Amino acid sequence: MFRRTTRNLFALANALTLLLAAGIIHAASPSPQSPSTDECLACHSDKTLTTKRGSRTVSLFVDGKRFSSSVHGSLSCTACHADLEGKDLPHSTPLARVECGTCHSDEQKQHSHSLHGRAIARGDTLAPHCVDCHGNHDIVPVTDRNSAVAPLKVPFVCGRCHQEGTPVQTNRQIDQHNILENYSESIHGEALLKKGLIVAANCVSCHTAHNILPHTDPNSSINRRNIAATCTKCHAEIEEVHRKTIRGELWEKEAHVLPACVDCHQPHKVRNVYYAQGMADADCMRCHANEHLKASDGRSMFVSAAEIAASRHAHPRTQAVPVSCSQCHSEVNVSRVRPCETITHPVDCSKCHEDQGQQYQRSKHGQLLAAKDPNAPSCRDCHGTHRVLDKRDPESRTFATRVPELCGSCHREGQKAAVRYVGTQHEIIRHYQESIHGKGLLKSGLTVTATCTNCHTAHMVLPKSDPQSTVNPKNVPATCGACHHGIEEQFEQSVHSRLVTKTDKDLPVCNDCHSAHTIRRTDETGFMLDIMDKCGRCHQEIAKTYFDTYHGKVSRLGYTKTAKCYDCHGAHDILPVADPRSHLSRANVVATCQKCHASATRRFAGYLTHATHHDPKKYPFLFWTFWGMTTLLVSTFVLGGMHTLLWLPRAFQMRRDLKAEEAREETARANGAGAEGKATAEEDHRAH
């Protein structure tokens, strides 16, 4: 059974192969003569020639004259009606639909992807084919004003379907209404239709001719992202005139955060009227001026007009008019009764404050926000919302003197930022307030004093470990140098600078000696004494030997009127002793000593400020002096001590004897012994 089936299949395959071969041979052979244009017109020039399509009677008349003057006049009928190729006349009906795409492949492709093309594919009978717009046998170039799609005619071509009462408008989902009507009354429509300005925008200027897509499609020319590009095809650099706050490139690059043209200039209704600034604000305030307005989750949606009027946005630096609601709440759609119902994203300040926005996104705060951390501060946590003020305004939360408090609201001990912090800096705010910067800012009211943001930056706050951070050791000198420039210049030439010393080891930067948040005046006793321990953290041996000398001992007792590390080595301009610029170089050392020892000489400068008697190699004379003295000391004590210890038992014996004698005398006296007896006892004692 199985074998028979196989044999049958084989026979079938053979038969098919033969048939195919026959077909190829047939195709290769010269085809029968295709009907010529004249032959076609022999019948189709008859104006009464009709046919029935469904219930409709359709004329089959072709105007030979107009055809021959059309763009396709040089082509034969069968070039388009390809299914008549090689057919004998009269041909059978109906003919297949002409495929314009055979030649106009790009347009065809666009069309088939377009709203119209997809409707056709869906089998929507209302969907337009090429012929519905362009006509058939009488197509002329679009520049010809007789063209069915000449600019002046386009509104009506489109309007055939897209106007009130048409099946398309009635039965299909079209958001816009009175399209043709509105257009004809719009500034574009007036220009085109009344003034005959054929460069004025018509339907296809915005919607394109073949690539018509719904506005929700990101590729659509009328998508929010593209609308600016579409409008600026004609209204070049409109943004320059329009909103000076908005960078031209933003409009196209970040259209999603900006109000699109059509948000104000509604499609099809664009009027030649003055769109007053704040008009939208008034619209918003219609609802939001209500103090009791609440969101569904209970948040107050009240917006205080007074707050906004007092804010920085009411008189921005970069534009002549106040910033309007919709400039921040950009997704509003004025075509809605509630323009705000289309808002889906929170306010994005970076659409105007682009640099700050980018910095913020790079910052730890921004990273946390991106990670959806509930503790992450966003713009408004520091700057507020409607009452945003300039940082130079003393009322502002970001005014210099209020910055520590502002940062402290999270970074104070026990607050949310401090709680998650695992580094070594604690009591940041309290320490800062007690530091020289904190006192300068808060007690002396010097607003130029460094506050949190001067070192950490306002928007690009990064942890110390991040190489981009302003408080990363690599960047600290520059950060401090922003104010202490002269010191930075000195420091960058010193042996501690990364620019001078190339090493893998950690080199000290400003905060290693001065600390970060507890920076003190350098003429404070505490600082001056601490600094030696700071040097000693790296220079352990040399610091230890310093404490063996008079200078070190006095310092250790807590007094500063003696040479400390930086008195000799310099503070920021420390250089190796071998460097001729060093304070301790041969040329400079005497002058350095003379800072304190006014009449110091070169030989005096030979005093070993780091000498130790523990190093026999480096300081043999000190070492041997010390051990000589120690030997003397120990031997003296041993001899003296032994002498004393040996004496002790005898001394006790003597004490006992004396006591006994005294007691004897007492007894003798108590017994009323006379002077004689006493004298005798005394004599006895003497005789001993």
Added chain:
Amino acid sequence: MPTDLDLQSPELRSPDQPRPLGPERKRPDREFVRFTRLQRALHACMIISFLSLATTGLTLKFSYTGWAAMVSRFLGGFQVAGFIHRTAAILMFGVFVTHLYNLVQLKKREYKSWRALVLGPDTMLPTPQDLRQFLATMKWFIGMGPRPQYGRWTYWEKFDYFAVFWGIAVIGSTGLTLWFPIFFTRFLPGSFINIATVIHSDEALLATGFIFTVHFFNTHLRPEKFPMDTTIFTGHMPLAELKRDKPLEYEALVASGRLESYMEEPQPEIVVRTIRAFAWIALSIGFSIVVWIIYAMLFAYK
């Protein structure tokens, strides 16, 4: 047979003779004068000077102890401490010079020649007798002989005496180097300041340590003298004590008949009390310093 001198001692006096002091029954009428007023004054100055030098100096030597910082602050800071140290040093030099001057006077007045002073029986210089007494003392210590008969100056007293000479020479010279480093480095290398520091500091440690332990014990804390021997302060010592501790001197004095000239009324009670108070303070400071040194050397050494 009682000598005329013996009759002066209260113990030998007739019981019907009224005792001059009621409650202080043992208080003798007359006492042996061991030290002159000047010697006592010099010793007192020496104590003041030595304690000041030790206290202020050790704050630097043991600057790593909290005690040092406290003492230094109490004194008014390292500069005041330095001032005290130098003032006390001047006083010490003064004591030294005065003593030398006194020696010259002594030679003129009593000995006529240096030879007599230096080689006489009361010499401060070590003599063969000192060596013999030292060996005899060692025997006595180990129970192989009687207590030697000491003279006016025992060998340990002579040692103490010359220790001061040595100390003044060593500590004084290095101290001056540290005081005037710029002057001294005009002819000495700068590193000599470092050496001077080591010597000054260690010799001072030796001096303080020795005085506050060995010297204190030998003269004050010996059980038979405990708690202190006030002779150096009052200048007086009971005759019985002279007989017991310095029998050779006593016998020599008796033999030469000069003993009477060394007997004096005891110091007034108030003077003795004041002296005791002073001595107690000095002793306490000395002991505190010893404790401090031990603590600093053994427990806080860095």
